Amino acid sequence: MKLLGASSLLFGTALLLNDLTAVNALKLFHRRKDFSDEAVLRRRATMSSDLDNHGDSQYYTNITLNGQSFSVLIDTGSSDLAVGSDVPGASSSGKTASVDYAIGEVKGPIELATLEFEGFSVQNQAFIRDTTGDQKTGEGIIGLGPSSSSVVQDTLGASTGNPPLDRIFLQNTSTPNYLSVYLGRSNDPTDPFPGDLTIGSLISGYENVTSQPKLSVTVVKSTNSQHWGSLLDANGIIGPDGVAINTTSKVAGTSKNTNQLRVIFDTGFTFPQVPTAVADAIYSRVPNATFKNITGNIGGVWTIPCTVELNVTFKFANVSFPIHPLDTSLSQFNEVDELGNPICLGAFQPIQQPSSTYDAILGMAFLRNAYMLINFGDFVNGLTDKVADPYIQLLPTTTDLAEAHNDFVTERLDGIDDTGSFHLLPASVQSDPTETQSGSETFADKIHPYIPYIIAGSVAAGVILLVAIGFCIRSGRKRRYQRLHEPAPVGLHHQEPPFSQYQPSRRY
Numbered sequence: 057m058k059l060l061g062a063s064s065l066l067f068g069t070a071l072l073l074n075d076l077t078a079v080n081a082l083k084l085f086h087r088r089k090d091f092s093d094e095a096v097l098r099r100r101a102t103m104s105s106d107l108d109n110h111g112d113s114q115y116y117t118n119i120t121l122n123g124q125s126f127s128v129l130i131d132t133g134s135s136d137l138a139v140g141s142d143v144p145g146a147s148s149s150g151k152t153a154s155v156d157y158a159i160g161e162v163k164g165p166i167e168l169a170t171l172e173f174e175g176f177s178v179q180n181q182a183f184i185r186d187t188t189g190d191q192k193t194g195e196g197i198i199g200l201g202p203s204s205s206s207v208v209q210d211t212l213g214a215s216t217g218n219p220p221l222d223r224i225f226l227q228n229t230s231t232p233n234y235l236s237v238y239l240g241r242s243n244d245p246t247d248p249f250p251g252d253l254t255i256g257s258l259i260s261g262y263e264n265v266t267s268q269p270k271l272s273v274t275v276v277k278s279t280n281s282q283h284w285g286s287l288l289d290a291n292g293i294i295g296p297d298g299v300a301i302n303t304t305s306k307v308a309g310t311s312k313n314t315n316q317l318r319v320i321f322d323t324g325f326t327f328p329q330v331p332t333a334v335a336d337a338i339y340s341r342v343p344n345a346t347f348k349n350i351t352g353n354i355g356g357v358w359t360i361p362c363t364v365e366l367n368v369t370f371k372f373a374n375v376s377f378p379i380h381p382l383d384t385s386l387s388q389f390n391e392v393d394e395l396g397n398p399i400c401l402g403a404f405q406p407i408q409q410p411s412s413t414y415d416a417i418l419g420m421a422f423l424r425n426a427y428m429l430i431n432f433g434d435f436v437n438g439l440t441d442k443v444a445d446p447y448i449q450l451l452p453t454t455t456d457l458a459e460a461h462n463d464f465v466t467e468r469l470d471g472i473d474d475t476g477s478f479h480l481l482p483a484s485v486q487s488d489p490t491e492t493q494s495g496s497e498t499f500a501d502k503i504h505p506y507i508p509y510i511i512a513g514s515v516a517a518g519v520i521l522l523v524a525i526g527f528c529i530r531s532g533r534k535r536r537y538q539r540l541h542e543p544a545p546v547g548l549h550h551q552e553p554p555f556s557q558y559q560p561s562r563r564y
């Protein structure tokens with residue numbers, strides 16, 4: 057099957073899911089529970105959920121266009137709205153556009169319709185009616201990135217072509233210029249909240265985000281490369297041994313301190329992408345850790361036993377963001393080792409497509425640990441007055457470390473806490489199987505055609521397969537472990553590297 061668009065892609069995934077439903081393999085480390093609404097309410101008394109969490113791999117929200125509903129992937133890594141099926145009564149702009157994502161693309165006529173999104177109504181909102189089939193009927197993607205990276209705006213010009221958030225902020229300048237996102241964790245035994253997204257208001261209980269340090273948005277000179285990103289503290293990642301990992305930025309002119317990584321925040325990217333040395337420092341000292349190229353196009357990731365709890369912390373402006381151990385390694389992908397034992401994937405993946413404008417992409421597994429506010433400041437196209445520079449505020453959400461630890465024991469260890477007997481291998485014998493291959497862009501170039509096809513999500517956007525994988529996880533009471541030497545499931549095969557045609561124009 058040639059996977060050039062998500063129609064085939066989704067079709068393929070549908071086959072995969074059917075395949076998976078053959079076997080019930082919900083193992084002890086990934087027991088699913090039904091959480092009562094009460095439990096949700098107890099914890100998040102006033103939070104409403106505007107997001108649907110598809111297996112921690114994609115987060116969707118509902119919008120309407122001329123009254124027609126669409127479930128759209130929220131993507132702070134891209135800046136255009138696209139939907140996969142017809143909008144009744146939409147008017148044509150007479151132009152077409154295409155947007156290339158890390159995975160897949162959308163392409164088709166630009167149309168205009170009335171958008172309802174988060175309680176806001178926008179007339180004549182421009183959007184792409186995807187005709188590649190990448191977006192399913194009733195689905196789509198909403199780019200929440202800076203409008204300077206919008207293809208539709210490039211094509212139609214400012215104002216008419218403005219992306220949704222710019223339209224919302226401009227049509228009522230009393231609406232505060234910010235977006236906030238909270239991503240929930242699907243297998244969290246104590247916080248089963250899917251997530252929320254707000255525009256111009258805060259999630260109640262989390263108002264404190266506004267008193268967090270304001271992280272300046274790093275401004276990128278080249279057109280279409282602007283993202284919501286900032287600088288991590290110097291050596292600002294604390295590894296599982298409690299020691300800061302040495303980090304060196306490869307981005308030219310990042311800051312005076314080259315130990316500060318330049319990161320971008322991307323709600324559309326499943327596996328956070330980090331420098332190879334960082335991924336190695338986190339995972340390579342775990343006994344039985346192996347670095348694998350996962351069939352099914354996940355790409356090169358560390359795998360570790362699912363029972364190993366790893367505590368990692370990121371630091372921004374001296375504020376610590378502990379990562380929940382259920383986010384450091386992911387059980388959702390049903391991988392097994394040679395003996396058939398379940399293994400988990402290291403969520404912090406060596407960056408598969410190094411960029412000249414950032415060192416790391418802090419995607420979902422990071423963002424589940426930080427409530428993020430993005431203040432657009434002057435980045436709204438068409439503002440007549442100088443407002444202020446854009447900034448990002450992050451509020452740590454994994455603050456009860458004992459609870460996080462207990463969550464891990466419940467989910468992965470069947471309630472029996474034997475983590476006390478765990479020891480990392482000494483740093484000196486640390487094996488580094490990725491070093492020779494992936495230390496440079498050569499490795500990335502090599503694996504490049506195969507990469508994050510399923511998993512990596514997108515800098516620019518849509519990780520379409522994951523919807524279905526997530527769907528599988530949510531609804532799936534049945535799946536199986538797939539051995540690495542087995543052929544990829546039907547539909548995940550692709551004879552052609554998916555990036556062969558997208559790559560050159562991929563927008564970051």
Ligand SMILES: *[C@@H]1O[C@H](CO)[C@@H](O)[C@H](O)[C@H]1NC(C)=O
Pocket residue numbers: 105106107108116117118127
């Ligand atoms: C989105 O709409 C679908 C279909 O009406 C509904 O099942 C789902 O709960 C909605 N999701 C959210 C987050 O409101």
Ligand SMILES: *[C@@H]1O[C@H](CO)[C@@H](O)[C@H](O)[C@H]1NC(C)=O
Pocket residue numbers: 228229230231232
């Ligand atoms: C504009 O936004 C302000 C603040 O959110 C709100 O009070 C007001 O009703 C809005 N005006 C219109 C015309 O929607």
Ligand SMILES: *[C@@H]1O[C@H](CO)[C@@H](O)[C@H](O)[C@H]1NC(C)=O
Pocket residue numbers: 261264267
């Ligand atoms: C909010 O900030 C105040 C002052 O810093 C602090 O006392 C309070 O505990 C914080 N609340 C939450 C929910 O973090």
Ligand SMILES: *[C@@H]1O[C@H](CO)[C@@H](O)[C@H](O)[C@H]1NC(C)=O
Pocket residue numbers: 302
């Ligand atoms: C990290 O950098 C410090 C200072 O340059 C150095 O002393 C230390 O050995 C480095 N650690 C590792 C693990 O490379």
Ligand SMILES: *[C@@H]1O[C@H](CO)[C@@H](O)[C@H](O)[C@H]1NC(C)=O
Pocket residue numbers: 343344361
């Ligand atoms: C590592 O693998 C060996 C043999 O494959 C096994 O006996 C041992 O229990 C594993 N260790 C961990 C921590 O999983």
Ligand SMILES: *[C@@H]1O[C@H](CO)[C@@H](O)[C@H](O)[C@H]1NC(C)=O
Pocket residue numbers: 289372373374
């Ligand atoms: C962090 O704290 C140290 C000492 O308290 C201070 O020197 C440094 O400037 C702070 N860094 C940031 C990014 O705020």
Ligand SMILES: *[C@@H]1O[C@H](CO)[C@@H](O)[C@H](O)[C@H]1NC(C)=O
Pocket residue numbers: 296365366367457458461475478
């Ligand atoms: C991880 O952190 C928790 C909370 O501080 C702690 O109880 C647990 O022992 C830590 N686990 C490891 C393996 O370091």
Ligand SMILES: *[C@@H]1O[C@H](CO)[C@@H](O)[C@H](O)[C@H]1NC(C)=O
Pocket residue numbers: 349350351352353502503506
């Ligand atoms: C990863 O696996 C795919 C599928 O088996 C293969 O085509 C590709 O060459 C592998 N990449 C590397 C770097 O080994």
